[in-house]
Amino acid sequence: MSRSLLRSVLELRTPITRLPPSFLLPIQARRSLSSTTTSQTPSSIPATPLDNIAKPAPAATATATTTPTGEPVAASSAAAAAAALYPKQPQTPTTLSPESAQSIAQLLPLLRAQPAHYITAHIWGRPYLVTAGDQIRLPFRMPGAVPGDVLRLDRASALGSRDYTLRGAPYVDERLFECRAVVTGVETEPLRVKVKTKRRQRRNKTVKSKHRYTILRINELVIKGPEAIGL
Amino acid sequence: MSFFRVTLHRSAIGLPERTRGVLAALGLRKRTQTVFHPVSPQFAGMIMKVKELVRVEEVDRALSPAEMRDERRPERGFWLEKPAHRA
Known part of the structure; x- marks a missing residue:
């Protein structure tokens, strides 16, 4: 009872639940929503997302922005150990067929031109369909991740806007997008109690479990142009 | 040296003792279990005896259990770009 009361109070406090239903919202509402939620994020990455949105950054500048952020990391050994825990995994390159290359060159600028992606x-x-500003609860606790860690999501099976979708087979080329997520914390589920009974025995055994789940917030999603893969 | 990669695909329940013996000699106990054996006439004959039950591939080297587990593991899909400050 007290938990549901607490939850209703928490829901009243968040601005998202007080919005009218989605069919009453204007089409651009997701844009404004994402900007408010990103403003709540800790100022861990100061001006980089704005820079990347403002100019269509090719792949070369993207690597240039990531290298200076990597240098202060090496100062603390614990952080370096964490970075070694989840190193970058290069994608196995796949050759595009001429038809898909042509459709990317033609249609990807149209996809980029539409605002919300x-x-x-x-x-x-496991797939997570998200947009910038979304919060996702992973179905597991990510070992070694602490709040504030910036994760770069580099496997996507689909990129899209309102009218266009770019589908990968199985994954979209990782140079075509930049998606960053921040670890915001760990959530626990309500205590689960399972009563185990055995035959011809008088006592029951209760097994308790309370799993922990890592929470991520998608704070940046930039879709690059076809020039990022040399088209 | 190349290897047979043999996976038991159908169960041997209800089959003659002779066939079960061949599977035991190949080291196959349960379905979807995979074993590696060097390519040789002996192993080829044993595989031939149970060809209805197994799936066979010829590979360059035998994989360790850890490597086979890595093969099944899905891609991680993220990397740690900027670790937060740790105490």
Whole structure:
């Protein structure tokens, strides 16, 4: 009872639940929503997302922005150990067929021109359809991740806007997008109690479990132009 | 040296003792179990005896159990770009 009361109070406090239903919202509402939620994020990455949105950054500048952020990391050994825990995994390059290359060159600028984008990012093989500002609860606790860690999601099976979708087979080229997520914390589920009974025995055994789940917030999703893969 | 990669695909329940013996000699106990054996006439004959039950591939080297587990593991899909400060 007290938990549901607490939850209703918490829901009243968040601005998202007080919005009218989605069919009453204007089409651009997702844009404004994402900007408010990103403003709540800790100022861990100061001006980089704005820079990347403002100019269509090719792949070369993207690597240039990531290298200076990597240098202060090496100062603390614990952080370096954490970075070694989840190193970058290069994608196995796939050759595009001429038809798909042509359709990317023609249609990807149209996809980019529409404002709000979504991505179907895969983490450990599971798909998460998210847009910037979304919060996701992973179905597991990520070992070694602490709040504030910036994760770069690099496997996506689909990128899209309102009218266009770019589908990968199985994954979209990782140079075509930049998706960053921040670890915001760990959540626990309500205590689960399972009563185990055995035949012809008088006592029951109760097994308790309370799993912990890592919470991520997608704070940046930038879709690059076809020039990022040399088209 | 190349290897047979043999996976038991159909169960041997209800089959003659002779066939079960061949599977035991190949080291196959349960379905979807995979074993590696060097390519040789002996192993080829054993595989031939149970060809209806197994799936066979020829590979360059035998994989360790850890490597086979990595093969099944899905891609991670993220990397740690900027670790937060740790105490």
